Amino acid sequence: MDRLRRTVLVWPPQNQSMSKLELTKLLDLAAANRTSSARPKTRPLKEGEVFKDAMVLKRTHSDMGQHVLLPGDPRREWDYLLSNTEVPGCHWFAQSYVETLAILGEWRVFIVGSQIVYVVHTVRNPTKKTWSWDVVTTYYSIRELRYVTRTSARKYPNF
Secondary structure, X not given: XXXXXXHOOOOXXXXXXXXXXXXXXXXXXXXXXXXXXXXXXXXXXXXXXXXXXXXXXXXXXXXXXXXXXXXXXXXXOHHHHHHOOOOOOOOEEEEEOOHHHHHHOEEEEEEEOOEEEEEXXXXXXXXXXXXXXXXXXXXXXXXXXXXXXXXXXXXXXXX
């Protein structure tokens, strides 16, 4: 990684990697100040506090949604959360539930040297209750995305 950093800009720097909560704060600022777009509310959990059913519980230092508890998940109890803090420095946090994330998934964009190197589509399998991902090789146009959201709004009224 040190050799790579000598020739390619890596952000955040490896020795300054930020947690999901720090990254979330930066994304919230960008959404509020640059794109005027909505973002789910995110906050750290304090041990023992009661959390709302409408919140998704997530853990930092997770991999492929292994520590994502959607509303209705029976593991949403402090015994489970505390027994899943084996990674030093990990924290549980609550985030507003966004139904479209569970239905349509999310895209994560990886940028190296100011260039998009690949995009990953993470999607939930509701039957297996697992998350999987694929590298994105084709993209919808804005017109196609508007069609998808209009169609989805009819199929999923809370969309």
